[in-house]
Amino acid sequence: MSPPLIEVENLEAWYGRRRILHDVDFSVNAGEIRVIMGGSGSGKSTLLRHLLGLHKPRGGNIRLLGVDIAKASPRELLDVRRKIGVSFQGGALLTSMTVGENVALPLREHTTLDEHTIRIMSRLKLEVVNLGGFQELMPSQLSGGMIKRAALARAIVMDPKLLFFDEPSAGLDPVVSAELDELILRLRDALRMTIVVVTHELDSAFKIADTITVLDEGSILMTGTVAEVRAAPNERIQDLLNRRPREIVVDADAYLRRLTEERA
Template sequence: MSSTDLAIDVSNLVTHYGPRKILDDISFQARQGEIMVIMGGSGSGKSTLLRHLLGLHQPTSGSIKLLGKDITKLSADEMYDLRKNMGVAFQGGALFNSMTVGENVELPLREHTKLDENTIRIMSRMKLEVVNLAGFESLMPAELSGGMIKRAALARAIVMDPRLLFFDEPSAGLDPVVSAELDELILILRDAMNMTIVVVTHELESAFKIADRITVLDQGRILMSDTVAAVRASDNQRIQSLLNRTPRNENINAEEYMERLTREIF
């Protein structure tokens, strides 16, 4: 894969919370115009990896290149400029409850551009049209359903036509029909706007539907980063356990268990 084709290039990423290693030698790549799904069980490191990709945390070591720039070495001003090419749709929507839907979508344009008022309103309405919320700009977030909140948040994330879009758990809390509609919308965005999209999810059906490639995390390490077909066909036992929702079996030594429980007491 040529470096000029890469939108995201993560190499040997290691991070700690105190003495605890959370991410251990993470390396993966995402091409321009590709949907990369990051999946794994609870505690696998998905959310921590996403925060690093957004430049919210500095790693212990390793590099994270977004659009050819290593964000671990950028100044605050350089990171600010790069973020204008990034959109983020948060798990809970993160809409401002005191603003209308339209005002929420317009906010990035008001903060980061010098466009006139009419242009801002036209651009925000265009993006609301893309996510099938045309005519809802005057409503407050409290008047929206869960699926509508997700779509409004997505409209805000894409209002500046970013080259990178990060989506955290798009299907969380949605019924299967609404979840399927959101999956279709993500595919439309990829094709129509040629965005590189990173989706963090634990929903297998959604992951298999939208992904060009899947990166599977487990206990802070990458088990596999490959196509959907390759991940499905993997003979890795932990990957198959995730795909088949098989509980992890752990043999517990009774003496070691009691020693661990009483270590700080006696």
């Protein structure tokens, strides 16, 4: 059996004096769709930034495609990043470029392919995401769902081994969101990609996931199949699944300590 493409061990992350991630452990195998799910403030985005090497962990290890990215040299990290694709929450298309130019950008930056081949490859990936013929449009001329798909075409244009999605369904209506879910499944099956999706959208998570890792307040509550997560006895998981608000308890002593520490 091949080793996992992602291995996270005892990961800790801090913002100033506040610890955001607490001893996070999980791994993702080749060909898997892993959903990282949790409520707002659970640490999902912080975890994603660490997986992409944008932040270095305060403690623990992250191995991506066999490389310890916290200890990797800039050249090693760049080599790893050439093998991954990222579809950002807002699309992050460059507004001064056409859709086709946005999709072709990674090929122009990281390969020595000729312009004719680059145009063909970028148009092929636009066809994969059902945007064939839209390459001459500007991002401002696209709908929200089309922007997400164009960003996805750019993320897969170099045929990455790993694909990361940050809140793919955010801001989309239910029909467009369902179409994007189907597209993610097709990418896994047709291109044999390993996909990590960070989301708080339950319907989307349950539709696309092979396994789900549930984060809460910076800690992993569980990792399991959709059926296992649905049946989990953990009260916090059930609060998340059933949209139950939590009772807010104010700790006056802790509040006073925070104020004192901030002044120190």
